[in-house]
Amino acid sequence: MRLDFKIAQIGLILVCVPLAFELIFIGIYNYLVQQADAEIKYQSSVKDIVYTASSINTFATQMAANVGGYSLTHSESFLNKFLENDAKCIQAFDQLDQQLQDDPEHLAMAKEGRKYGMLGSRLLHDLCDSISRGAGGRDMIAGPGKLVRVKRIIEDLTKSLRTIIKDYLVAAEESPKREAQIRKYLEVVLVFGVSFNILLAIFLAILFGKTITSKIKTIMENTVRVPKGLPLNQPMEGSDELVQLDHIFHSMVDELNDSRKMQQYLIAMVSHDLRSPLTSLQGMLTLLSVGALGELPEKAQAKVELAEADLTRLIKLTNDLLDTERLASGKLDLKILSASMEELIDSALDSVRSFADQHKIKLKAETVPIEVEMDPSRILQVLCNFLTNAIKYAPEGSLVIARCEKDGDFVRASIIDQGRGVPKDKQQVIFEKFQQVEEADAQVLGGKGLGLAICKSIVEQHGGTLGVISENGKGSTFWFRIPIAHQ
Incomplete structure (x- = not known):
């Protein structure tokens, strides 16, 4: 499944989706809390x-007892208690109606009970009136008169209220169970909601993270493929920012490849159309210089030699440029042979000896016999470059040492001079193209800052490393280290 979302949209999804589910769970949790509160209120109601219904029964019974006591004693205290209980009974009926207003079934029972209660109250009031007028007495209480009817009415009233009390007592037993069940649901919703939200957030993060990481990995892989000259991965599909970046990267590489083709064409042109005529011209100047075409006047001889030296530098610069571009593009093929590093150092010293004599520099070899699998001509080029630099920057009469030694599975070659040294902030830079220790070196001592860059490329193509150990004013040791057995 391909997720074609922009990064801003992905961020919005990562925030909004868990938030939406969190709001849902909060709503459910809030509903269950309200249900639990309702159950608590219901238990209280x-x-x-039950208390109000029981109170009505109690008040009705006490009213009958008060009338009985009044008929026997004619005491006003019984009459007052009767009237007080009657008022409380009416108030309790009103309260019960209010409490049962949401329960029509039991409210009807309560109204029926009120009807019995009002009927019994009227009969008891009639009895009290009779007793107050002197018409009542012991015979009235003992006979089957109004008190007997009151007793039956109280029984009917009690029967109606007992049904209400019984039903609500059953409900009172069930309500705590429902409350406990709701609280259990609350715990489940809380645990499940939090867990689900965490898992959802992790799932979305992994889902989108995997998609984004995959695209970034593809782009990073393409950046590795470019310098190696390998074909790029297929352009990604979609419209998000990373896909757009990938398309831009492909376009950039296409333009870079076009530039490389133009560069290769330029190298070929320089190689054929520039270097060949320069070489022919150098040959002609050499013939003139040695007198092969006749003796030249002294001034002419000096001019020819000067032109020959300038032409030699131009050819060297052209060769350095060609080598630099070939090494950078990986087009330089190494011819790996087994050769003696000791003999190669001797050859390098022989190559620069006349140059050293011109600068009055002594050369010394400190070598051991080591057979190495390498391209002898290219390693010789590195040694000659190191030696030439050492001779140029060393003071007259000083010593330049060429050394080689075994270093585990590697051979280490070093050129040690007594020159001005290389500042620490330049010891890495000088191995890059067109970099020198001082800008004035190009005018005073010649060179364009390409030699060490070429040496670095040659050594790295052999699977080795190179560097310089130096203190300013105390000479330098330029070294390289390559495997004895070519990988």
Whole structure:
């Protein structure tokens, strides 16, 4: 499944989707909390209803007892208690109606109970009136008169209220169970909601992270392929920023390849159309210089030799440029042979000896016999470059040492001079193209800062490393290290 979202959209999804589910879980949790609160309130209301219904029964019974006591004693205290209980009974009925307003079934029972209660209250009031007028007495209480009817009415009232009390007592037993069940649901929703939200966030992060990482990995792989000259991965599909970056990168590489083709064409042109005529011209100047075409006047001889030296530098610069571009593009083929590093150093010293004599520099070899698998001509080029630089920058009468030694599975070659040294901030830079220790060196001592860059490329193509050990004013040791057995 390909997820074609922009990075901003992915960020919005990572925030909004977990947030939406979190709001849902909060809503569910809030609903269950409200249900639990409702159950708690319901339990409280059940207790109130049971208490009120029981109170009505108590008040009705006390009213009958108060009338009985009043008929026997004619005491005003019984009459007052009767009236007080009657008022409380009416108030309790009102309270019960209010409590049962959301329960039509039991409210009807309560109204029926109120009807019995009002009927019994009227009969008891009639009895009290009769007793107050002197018409009542012991015979009235003992006979099957109004008190007997009151007793039956109280029984009917109690029967109606007992049904309400019984139903609500059953509900009171069930309500805590429902409350416990709701609280259990709350715990489940809380645990599940938090866990689900965490897992959802992790899932989305992995899903989108994998997609983004895959695209970044493809782009990084392409950046590695470019300098190696390998074909790029297929352009990615989609419209997000990384896909756009990949398309831009492909376009850039296409333009770079076009530039490389033009560069190769230029190298070929320089090689054929520039170097060949320069070489022919150098040959002609050499013939003139040695008198092969006749003796030249002294001034003419000096001019020819000067022109020959300038032409030699131009040819060397052209060769250095060609070598630099070939090495950078990986077009330089190494011819690996087994050769003696000791003999190669002797050959390098012989190559620069006349140059050393001109600068009055002594040369010395400190070598051991070591057979190395390498391209002898290219390693000789590195040695000659190191030696030439050492001779140019060394003071007259000083010594330049060429040394080689075995270093584990490697051979280490070093050129040691007593020159001005290389500052620490330049010891890495000088191995890059067109870099020298001082800008004035190009005018005073010649060179364009390509030699060490070429040496670096040659050594690295052999699987080795190179560097310089130096202190300013205390000479330098330029060294390289390559495997004895070519990898």
